[in-house]
Amino acid sequence: MNIENLKDIIKDMFLVTDWITKLKLVNQIDMLCLNNHFETEIKETIDVVMLMYHNDGNVHEIRHDALSLRILRQYGFKVSQDVFRGFVNRGCDNNIDVQELIAIFEASHLGSESESLLDNAKILSTKLLENKFSNIKQTREALQLPLNRRVLWYDLKRRISDFKNSDEDNIVLLNLAKLNFNNVQANHHQELGILIRWWKKLGLMEHLSFTRDRVVESYLWSVGVNYEPQHKSFRKWLTKAITMVIVIDDVYDLFGSFKELECFTNAIIRWDLHEVDLLPNCMKVCLEALFSLTEETALEIQTEKGGILVLPHLKNAVHLFLILYNSFFLVLFIDSFNIVTLIMFIVGGLLQSIIYGSKVVQ
Template sequence: MEYKTEQVQFQPSQADSPQVGDKLHQRRSANYRPNLWKYDFLQSLNNNNDLKEGTKERVERLVEEVKPMLSEAVDSLLKLELIDSMRKLGLSNLFVTEIKEALETVASTNGGVFNVEDRLYASALRFRLLRQRGHVVSQDELRMFKEGRNTLNGSNCEDVEDMIELLEASHLALEGENILDEAKAFSTGIVRERVSGLDGQLLKRAVHALELPMHWRVQWFDIKWQIGLYEQQEDKQSNLLELAKLNFNTVQATHQRDLRDISRWWRDRGLIEHVNFARDRLVESFLCALGLSQGSRFSSLRKSLTKVIILILVIHDIYDLYGSLEELECFTGAITRYDSEQIQQLPDCMKVCFRALRDVTYDIAYDICKDEDWHRVLPHLTKAWEDFCKALLNEAKWDNMGYTPSLEEYLNNAWTSSSGPLILSHACYFTGHMKLDDAADLLQRNKDLIYNVSTIIRLCNDLGTSTAERDRGDAPSSVVCYMREANVSEDVARKHIKVLINQAWKRINARCFGNAETPFLRPFIIVTVNAARVAHMLYQFGDGFGVQDGDIRQQILCIVIKPLAHD
């Protein structure tokens, strides 16, 4: 992707940008391809699975059939495997009480009672499931992997299964848990070494785990893959499989309705016609919002966040591609003071963008409150936009100066410019039944969690886009900052950034697991941590926003567009 430039001479006039200076500025274009997802196609999406006659009743019957399975499983390992299957198939929300009680039973066994041959596999599975649910589990429970590290049989499939489960469990580590660090390095090495000799389901599971661990994936985005894998198991439960398929299609129907609604809003808004240099990525923005929360009751959250994310892309492209430094300072000042008078000296596209931002923020504030108190949330939302734009302006100044900051200086600004704090400042008001003041306090008390999630968003973005951005002459990314600061190669710098991502995940884990059972906090934590998982998905194979026809297109087709076939 190459930049095209267009020279524009700013001159004071009523038609274009008076009083912003007469500096010759080059308008840039990243040659983003036109939007792939057409309006008529999106409006045609109509997975009416939840409306089909008898579907709801069938789901209810299957739920009642499956409920006793956990209490009837007297073997601890079978109980754990059933819980794990429910979670992977997207059914854990249908059996919250049953899973909670089953895990409490497992936890009370003080380490579990397993057959010797299943001991490492079962202990790793137990560790992962219990820690995910907030139970206190010591890393010492996985110390046993050291006992067998010299006796693993390269031709033994059970050994590889043990290593895959150990690899997955190791990603739930906290800072200072050296046993889990060793377990991760050891299991990853074994699985990589033996993957070429595997086939069938075990090969698929090994490749999947090496690409991205479960803990770093958006669970909903993985369900179809997990259903396909479960369907091939000889010991599968047919009622569990049918329930998973029906549930996926029913929830997907809600997501399609949301997408139809938001696509009408985007067409009627007409913003992209005025900012044709920017990315028109409505469906990708919706996918990101969907990644944060999938439940049927969170439609307002998904639609509001889609509006926020699509505006983030447009505004980011204004700062990165379009505006001169003088214009960007003026635009940032208008956002800071919410002053529509100040934008009169800006180009028309920036005026239109400012008005769209103001209108969307007002709409979201009203959607949050739905009464006369809507104005109370407005200052919190506008402050989030102000901080975001100031961070973008700071990066524009560095670029204008030709300045490369240290990695620490870069990250001190980049966690805000990542848009993580902005998105989560909006999301927190939709995630629980709390007072407005409590929601604002929630953000402040969880600033460390938001910081680490936002850092992952930025670092994943940089890993996926830094090479292309450097070739285009963009402002330095974290990769480039570290390359220049430490005088190392790009490969070494990228490895260092991956270490930082791992460290951020450990800090997230400490906050996540420590508060898992706080009722009003848990929904916010889930949404917040999912933001980091969305970033992994979005930039795993490159620039998910910049390139539409790559992996991100397949994700959209799989998750949003195509229902699951079922009998």
Template sequence: LFGTPSFTGNVNILRRTTISERPSPRIRCNAQAAPSRRTANYQPNLWPDDRIQSLTSSSATVEDKRKTKGIDDLKEDVRKLIYEKKELEDQLQLVDHLQQLDDIDDVLRCIYGSLEDINKLLKDDLHATALVFRLLRDNGFDVSEDLFNRFRDEKGDFKASLQHETKGILSLYEASYVAKEGELVLDRAMDFTTMHLKCLVEKGSLDPRLREHVAHALEIPLHWRMQRSHARWFIEAYQREATMNPVVLELAKLDFNVVQGMYKGELRELSKWWTNLELAQKLSFFRDRLTENFLWTVGCAFEPQFWEYREIQTKENCFIAMLDDVYDIYGTLNALELFTEAIERWDANAIDQLPDYMKLCFLAIFNAANETGYRVMKEKGLDIIPCLRKAWTDLCKAFLLEAKWYNQGH
């Protein structure tokens, strides 16, 4: 990166001179001082390409097709089970289990269409009411918090008698986390349920299975969890339940394994792309975290049909992590200003003044964004390049502002 220093001096060893006549050697360094670089001492990447390529899955095989057909058959069996349940609470409980394991849009639409009739059947059943509310609200249906008014006293507080309904309190706790801004009833529900659930755990009087669910919910509410990761926990917990349905359990395990295999295939392809890009090999100062970036993207969109989003977003996440380290720990302020200008101009000819490592960063982002723009234009007929250009420009300007603050001692 830096040239070898050269030295020049006026020392003529061929001419005879006396010591007093001989001029003192004057050594001058023509090399520029190396800019001061910070380091974050990041740990090495734990997921190199050879390890990722060793991940196995049955994707695109006869076995995978057989599993997919088995899933479709099991889904139909489970839907029949829902409608065979005579008690409303049993139906809702089964729907909730499926919600944590699989896609149930058609069932939820049926519930939403019959909400007025269902509301009459719910009466004073807190557990069932909270289940209906959370399932519908969590899937985009418009449900009012007024559904819980029957459980409040004259002061607007939740009735003290509810503290003895552990399953109901747990369901209300989970429902409170799908609140919209300004929904005071659900804000009170969150405070009320959190306090009572913590007291129940501390007393140690709960059934072990129920205590496991309560502790899990208090750690992180369901609405905040990564669904596919939670599905793994729920499968293990569900198979220990006395009311476990073997058809539901089989569907959950089969679906989990098929989707997991799909994720592995996506990660292998992304790892090939990342390795061929060679950024991590040439720029050793930044975080090489492809697998972690992919996992983060799965948390945003876990559904199988969003594979293309996961591919594009994972690439962008890798570039964002790279730029964060360029601006935070490695780039000089002058070079960062030039890089930000190049991104804003969105012109590959604008990188001549950049250091070589920044040229690599720019071209990697520029090429990936244009490739994404081409795919969207081809498939959807939309030109998203201006949006991508603005997004990268806004990000780099924000990073540059932070770098200036650091250099000013803030």
């Protein structure tokens, strides 16, 4: 069967009335990275689960409470942490199996700072997993990195294999996951080929021999942010932005003098290539590439998103990044005879990471 036939069969699975069964199906779909195929069905299910979760009047198994809390919070609903009060109050006297503990452990990572009950549930579930079930593969994987901190797409091949061998085996979901994985990977491979050709045509490596060739790593980073096929333009724009940030980072770290970097930064703030005659040719080429890429990206976004004026916002983002970047190097070079210590470079790396991360979040 093809993808569309399999999708139709799975959509029929959402017709069951038991909300716990529907919630388990949503979880399986999420874990197999199929949620973009069932957005309408998932939204309807989450709305039903949210209603039933508070109003069905039944006492549920703790694994179902944990799964409900994790999925509902994952989709943006506020759910009370009180479902874990009994678990926390019993402490080490809890007599529950490894699957229930892992469910509690995973759910406890979706708490906020003020939710001490979830913090205690996290501590207790971690302790019980380490003491009682540390020899189980699933326990080791959960403790190593909880689900909410994983890039699910990069874990998918392993999860397909685990799903195949689990008692939750659903041959239709499994077949769809395999077909979807192969299709999406093929699209990613094609996108990466286009980006590699763009990078080679840009020619920065020829003029800036000191810079790093990181277009593949940049693309993998963008896939980690959003792997779904419909977001290929986002991946292209983000990959190019990351690649350019790496080049600029190398210009600051490895090449430019303080005066050159000051001129380089001022040119970007003014968004003007005039008065850069004193800069080395490689820095001029870098500026030209940055300006061209920013304006090209703005035009592509405007075309794709329907005339939104993007360029001023992109310029402001670049300005902020460079101003903060240059401020750090001003501290380093304030005394031209200073020796830059390892600690100073570590602080600089942290600052750059914070700046970079903040732009991605925005």
